[in-house]
Amino acid sequence: MAKYLLVDGFNMAFRAFYAVKELRRSDGFPTNALYGWVRSMWKLLDDQKADHVTVFFDLGGAQEKLELLPEYKANRGETPEEFEQQVPIIKELTRAMGFGLVEENGVESDDLLAAYAVRLVESDPQATVQIVSADKDFAQSVTERIHLLLPPPTANPRLGWRELDPDGVEAKWGLRPEKMVDYLSLIGDTSDNIPGVQGCGPKTAVKWLTEYGDIDGVMAAAADIKPPRFRELLPTLQERMDINRKIIGFNLSHHEGRELDTGNLDVDSLCRILQEMEMKSHHKEALERYSQGELF
Template sequence: MAKYLLIDGFNMAFRAFYAVKELRRSDGFPTNALYGWVRSMWKLLDDQKADHVTVFFDLGGALEKLELLPDYKANRGETPEEFEQQVPIIKQLTRAMGFGLVELEGVESDDLLAAYATRLVVKEPDALVQIVSADKDFAQSVTERIHLLLPPPTANPRLGWRELDPAGVEEKWGLPPEKMVDYLSLIGDTSDNIPGVPGCGPKTAVKWLTEYGDIDGVMANASDIKPPLFRELLPTLKERMELNRKIIGFNLTHHEGEELDTGSLDLEALCKILEEMEMKSHHAEALKRYSQGELF
């Protein structure tokens, strides 16, 4: 059985950036995200023993979603300059470490990742795909052969990595994967500037979807909904819910027909980058990990 790790690049890179503080090259260039990135990727490889690893990055401009909701993600602050400085090198490291890299101008990496995950398990009936991300949107993609690998929560790192299959998704959020788009549409997503039903939190959304099946069922039974304060509000939000579904649900048509880039190791390039970034311990580990030093 082939095992694929599909990694949400910026999600993991930001975690690396904030996990390691004040690490710089001798000339002042920041290297904290680079340090954390390499360490976290090696940790994933050691723990998951995947056959193939591909990282997905955003190039900017979620055109389809911005057409639907011009304020999509408009509430996000400026990306730290020191993080942006390290992104090109993170991508160089990713390729040199032997990982595939996928990015497409104007298309969100989440859609690309979900599309490839879905097609992989159709093309390879015995394949197992693990989506590596803390983004709850990926819960909608989970099946018996597509799992969500959640990194340790920042607030509780001792919890460790968690692999969620369909039962795991239901245990965590109270609903199966096929209801996650409707769940997220109802509660909204403040991080992406997607408004939900005002006053509807996770518990209420789970209750409604458990009782009525989906948003259509909720709307059809609005006159009987509890709490009663929502009975007049819900019918006014029908168009918003349809919009939310389109934005939150993944477009699985991107890069149709294209083979997944699974990469190939370039030890010489990797060592050169690590030396240039003055990451001495990483350089030594790379030699030990990949070649036992015989090439140098």
């Protein structure tokens, strides 16, 4: 039974960047994200014991979604320069540690990751997938064999890593995975600049979708919907809801027929990078981990 870890690269790299502060090489080059990245990836490998690990990175330009919603993600501030400086080295480390790496201009990494997750379990009846991300959009991808592995929340790190199956998604958000696209479409997503139904929060969205099934059912019942203040508003938002569904729902058609890059360990390159970055404790651990030809 093959077990795959598919990692939301920037989601995890940003967590590493903000988790470790003021760590630098002797010449001042920032290394905090590098330190956190290697540490968190080794922790994942030790805990999950996956057969294959692939990391997905964005290269920018989500063309399909920008055509539907030009202001998509337009509210995001500039990426910190010190993070940008470390990204190329994070990618070098990723490959040297033996992980696959997938990225493509004009296609969001979320869509690529979700497409590969579905394809892996469809092509191998014994395969299981864990999607490593704090992004709630991936809740829509959860099945009995595709689980979401949530990192510890920043506000409550003692919770630790949490693996969500379909029941876990329902326990966390109040709905099954197949209703998550409609749920997120109704409440919107301020982090991605996706407007939802103004005034509709998570509890209202769960109530509507539980009672009426999906957005189409909600719209059909608009004249009788509760609270009454939404009865005139909802019929005006049909086009917005259609757009939200297309943006939030993953496009699973990318890279049909292309095999997943699962990487190859390169201990020499890994040790060289760690030495160049003056990451002495990580270099020592790498030598210990891979001295016997250990492949995860």
